[in-house]
Amino acid sequence: MHTNPAHVVARLERVVRERLQPRLHEPVADVEVAAWRVGGDGEPVPPAHALGATYEPLAVGATWGPRWGTTWLRVEGRVPAGERPVELVLDLGWSGRFVGGQGEALVFRADGVPLKALHPRNGWFRLTGPGAAEGVVAADGRFTVFVEAAANPLVLDAPAFGETTYGEKPGPDEPEPYRLVSAKLCAFDAEVFELLRDLEATGDLMPQLSPDEPRYWKILRAVEAALDATSVAEAREALAEALSQPANASAHRMTAVGHAHIDSAWLWPLRETRRKVARTLANVLTLMETEPGLVYAMSSAQQYAWVQEDHPELFERVRQRVAEGRVVPVGGMWVESDAVMPGGESLVRQISFGKRYFAETFGHESEVVWLPDSFGYSGAWPQIARRAGYRWFLTQKLSWNDTTVFPHHTFAWEGIDGSRILTHFPPADTYSAEVTAGELRHAVSNFRDKSVSDHSLLLFGYGDGGGGPTREMVARAHRFRDLEGAARVELGAPEQFFAAVEAELGDDAPVWAGELYLELHRGTLTSQIAMKQGNRRAEALLRTVEYLKAVSAVRDDVPYPHAELDEAWRTVLLHQFHDILPGSSISWVHREARDTYARLEKQLRALVEGPGAPGRIVGWQVVRDANRVAPTKAVALSEADRLVSDRDGSELSVDVVLDNGILRASLDANGNVQSLVDVRDGREIAAGPLGVLRLFRDEPVRWDAWDVDRHVLRLPVPLEFAGVEATGDAIVVTHRRGASTFVTTYAMEAGRPRLDITVDVDWQEREHLLKLSLPVAVHSMRARYETQYGSIERPTHENTLADEAQYEVCSHRWVHVTEPGLGVGVINDSTYGCDVRRIPGGTDIRPTLLRAPRYPDPHTDRGRHTLRFAVVAGDETQTRKEADDLNAPRLDALTDLEPLxxxxxxxxxxxxxxxxxxxxxxxxxxxxxxxxxxxxxxxxxxxxxxxxxxxxxxxxxxxxxxxxxxxxxxxxxxxxxxxxx
Missing domain, CATH: 2.60.40.2220 (Immunoglobulin-like)
Incomplete structure (x- = not known):
């Protein structure tokens, strides 16, 4: 008999879609649905409030919402007698395009206890049978449940991630986006469910095999026989032999861990994340009732704390599963933070606050850093992790590289200090797998360390409000446990995987030294500058406040404000999440964050000025070293030193000079710093006009807020020169473009080896990027950038693809270049994005100041901003000292404060x-x-x-x-x- 593979596959797809899937849930009774729309600014409301509200009938086909709004549904009915499990099945009008990031719901018992969530591919709630919730169905079959339905907009509706207004609540006249499509009581057919999974395992495996393999044809014939069968039992019998063949002895092993990556904020506000976490945990705990082998890994102490506060009954179920080892708190951090921009102490506090919460709440300490979705990883991480008690590190994002392919999946990562930590990123190239044969085949073929290991990790489950792992995924994992032609899949915990791989590798793990630079999402170092400034200032304030309060506690026995400082730190740590600090969330998130940073600054200033305080914060520039906080005295230059109107004897057309006895800056009539001389040795520092603002068209191919593409730096846009003037001790240069204004101020302080550059911008651009060009006469193959607890060297050339890919990188407070006899640094008070490239005669250091992406916030950074920089003449130590000064808050009344x-x-x-x-x-x-x-x-x-x-x-x-x-x-x-x- 001739068998046409394409025909069998097409037939299988139609049988599943039209004949089997509809039989999974057989309608057995109707239900009555009533609705209460919350409305107003007070939502979401606690369940106790919603249960006592007045409900109005909601017919099938009616809309509910509005966008970002919450509608509570009361569903009532009577379960008919029967042997099969009965489930309430609701379709709230979901789209099948994207599982997370759209409408979601959580089912509550009539007493307000949360039970299970409803999502696009998980829209059922079991009323009777194995795994049914207790206390819902009465003896006569009657039941009442309440459903908190959130009308979150479908986040991917905007074409190619284009402009959207999803970031804020709608007006009162906007249409409601969701429609109640169906609401039924259905009998669940367990045998049909198992047959569907059998067909998935065999039908999906077949395309992964070669037609040259006998296994391919045996599976094809088995599937065809199943499709010919006249009953479910006969179809399953036809597939039984194909599903019983064991995997090859050398088959790749995969530890499958249930997971749901939930961004603490992204295309939804923080308030919605709290509900997403609760819904997902409710689903996971429900699934565990019928799947004893399922292990679920969840990171972020903040997310556990939200559930503990919002749903204590649900949290107690979580606590029980943690004690059993079924729910595994991983990461040990407060949130999955950005991994390059937070300061060193911030990363320590991410860990200390997270680990302390897990220890106090669960008696658990995670041994694996869990950061699958952060946008690159600082080379300081291995040491920080090892000194905090971690053994292992997990990431995923490097698979997104746009230029080179990272050479490992399991390796020893060596940090800038020489510390090493065993690191893995799953070769399935996803942290939200569905456990399909295609994912397994990709993981096996993609795994780059086959010579030393045959084991990898598979993280499965819908994230971002998709509900986590499903019963379909777990059923597929069971079938792939030992199946010929596929990797061996075993449900387990992350620690089990890492311990096994550690034992397998011994000392043979390949080594990667230095940072894990992500060749993508370079724009996150700049987008939403208020996030960067808020974080930098909060870190600096906390450093000052904690020091001053320690002084007061030790010397004057003034109580140390532990509770207030802990709360401040938790706020800062939350906002270092990898879509808040990087500026890649909707406008709602960043608007709230700006307000939060402003409140936090006031609170921290108040702590400094509280009982026993030696002074108060009055500004943001102060001379200090690591042991002492002291005020700076403003020194005015003499009239002759400050401004010189005639030529200075050089060949440049010089109209004004700034001179502080260490540096001399000569500016032309257009306000360009044509020369910067170190008068101590006569060396010229400038290799071209210093301080020129460069504007570029910024139109990324895909991810607007995330990416700065190569072509952007080839698309300059001119600025209109509007004048130069002397103001006090400074030179002020103004440029304009349309509604935007750019004011650059140059100044020097007596006795300091630096030229201060302050850029005030009224930013009204759209899809543009602003850089500050600082070309210096230093010939260097590499530049050194500050990172947490040290610095990192990066190339200034483009010799290799990997070198060229680092065309925009992260710098903390300073970057420094050097050649024999000359060192020059550039310091900043709030930026992170930067490019440093060789030019004829030197090196051009270009901090990135502002961007104007359309998505997901079309009004990113619109408004006024002040950013401060300085060019420093001196070695790396001098540059570091000046960066400390530029970033420190100014305090008064501390002249006589002795170091602690x-x-x-x-x-x-x-x-x-x-x-x-x-x-x-x-x-x-x-x-x-x-x-x-x-x-x-x-x-x-x-x-x-x-x-x-x-x-x-x-x-x-x-x-x-x-x-x-x-x-x-x-x-x-x-x-x-x-x-x-």
Whole structure:
């Protein structure tokens, strides 16, 4: 008999779609649906409020909403007697295009206890039979449930991620986006469900095999026989032999972990994330009732805390499953933060707050850093992770590279200090798999470390409000447990996978050294500048406040504000989430974040000015070192030094000069800094006009807020020169373009080796990008950029594809280039995006100031902004010192404040980074310091108060007495100072 494979596949698809899928749920009774639309600004409302509301009948076909609105449904009916399980099946008008990011719902019992969520591919709620919720159906079959339905807009409706107004609540006249399509009581046919999964396993596996393999034809004949069958039982019997063939002895192994990646904010506001997490957990816990092998991994202590606060009954079910090892708190961080822009102390606090919550709430400590979706990973991570007690690191995003292919999936990642951590990113190239044969085949063929390992991780489940793993996914995993032609799939926990791979690899893991640079999403280093400024200022304020409060506590016995500081930190940590700080969320998210940062700054300023405070914050520029916070005295230049009207004898057309005795800046009539001379040795620093603003058309191919594409930097747009004038001790240059105004101010402070550049912008652009060009006369193959607890070198050339791909990179507060005898740094107070490239005669350092993407916030950064930079003449240490100054808050009344501790550095370079009181509220003082130049250092810490000094891990645990500190390259050291009475 001739068998046509294409015919069989087409026939299979139609049988499943038209004959089997409709039989899965057989309608057995109608239900009555009534609705209460919440409305107003007070939503969402607690269940107790909704249950007592007045409901109006809602007919099938009627709309509900409005967009971003909540409608509570009351569903009543009577379950007819029968042997098959009965499920309430609702279709709230979902689109099949995108599982997460659209309408969702959560079913509540009549007493307000949450039970299970409803989603586009998971729209059922079991009333009777295995896994049915208790206390819902009465003895006579009657039931009442309430459904909290959220009319979240379909986030991918905008073509190619184009402009959308989804970021804010709608007006009162906007149409309601969803329609109640159906509401029925249905008998669930378990045998049809199993047959569907049998056909999926065999039908999906067949295209993954070669027609040259006998296995291909045997599966094809088995599927054809099943389609010829006259009953479900006969069809399953026809497939049984094909499904019983074991996998090859050398088959790749996959540990399948249930998961739902839920962005803490993205195309929805924070308030909606709280509900997404609760819905997903309700689904997971329901599924676990009938799937004892399912293990679910969930990160982000913040998300657990939300559920604990909003739904205590649901949280107790979570706590029980954590104790059983079925729900696994992974990551140990407060949120899945951005992994390149937060400061070093912020990453430590992400971990300390997350691990402390997991320990206190569940008695659990995660050993794996869990950051599948962050946009690149700083080279400081391996050391931070290892010093915080982690053994393993998980990511996924590197599979999104747009230029090169990352060479490993399982490897030892070596950080800037030499620390190594076993790292894996799943070769299935997804953290929301559906456990299909195609995903398994891709993972096997894609896995790049076959020579040393045959094991990988598979994260399955719909994320972002899609409801997590489904019963269909778990059923597929069971069929692929040991099936010829596929990888072996075993349900398990992440720690099981990592421990097994660690034992398998031994010392043979390939090594990747340095940062994990993501060749994509480079625009997130700039989009929504208010997020960057808010974060940078919050970090600086917290550093100052915690230090001053530690001084007051130690010297004057003033109570340390642990609770207030913890709350401030939790706010900062939440807003470092990898779609808030990077600026890739809707306008609603960023509007709220701007307000939050403003409130936070006021709260932190109030703490400084509170009881026992030695001063108050009055601005944002202060001279300080790691041990001392002190005010700067403004020094006015003399009239002769400040402005010189005639020529300075050079060949340049110079109209004005700024000179502070260390640097001399010469500006032409158009306000361009044509020359910057270090008068100490006569060296010219400028390799071209310094401070020129460069505007570019910024039209990404796909991800507007996320990406800066290569072609953007080839599309300059001219600015209109509008004048130059001397104002006080500064030179002010104005440019315009349309409704936008660009004002650049140049100034110098006496005795400082830097030229200050302040850029005030009234930004009214659309799809444009602004850079500041600072060409310096330094010939260098590499530039050094500040990162957490150290620095990283990157090429200034484009020799290889990987070099060229780093055309926009992250710099924290400074970037430095050097050649023998000359070093120049560029410092900033709030930006992160930057490009540094070789030019004839030197190196052009170009911080990126602003962007104007259309999606997901079409009004990104519209308005006024002030950004500060400086060109620093000197070595890396000088650049670092000036960056400290530029980023520090200015305080008054601190001239006579003696340091709480000092660091005596006998050899090498090291600085104190942070001083605070211990998290355990013992009153001990914690000092965090690190080596700064990538070399070795010898140092000794000297407290100004009686104390015993001990070294701990980053979480302030396991103290070991220490006297002299021996620091390796970029080594972080945490010291606990136990105060003596």
């Amino acid at each position: 501790v000092t660091l005596d550095v006998a050899a090498g370079a090291a600085v104190i980074d942070w001083i605070k009181l211990a998290d355990d509220r013992s009153g001990d003082v914690i000092v965090r310091l690190h080596e700064t130049r990538g070399g070795r250092a010898l140092a000794r810490l000297k407290p100004s108060f009686p104390a015993a000094v001990a070294e701990t891990d980053l979480l302030e645990r396991d103290p070991v007495p220490v006297d002299q500190l021996v620091l390796g390259p970029f080594q972080i050291t945490t010291l606990r100072l136990v105060r003596e009475s």
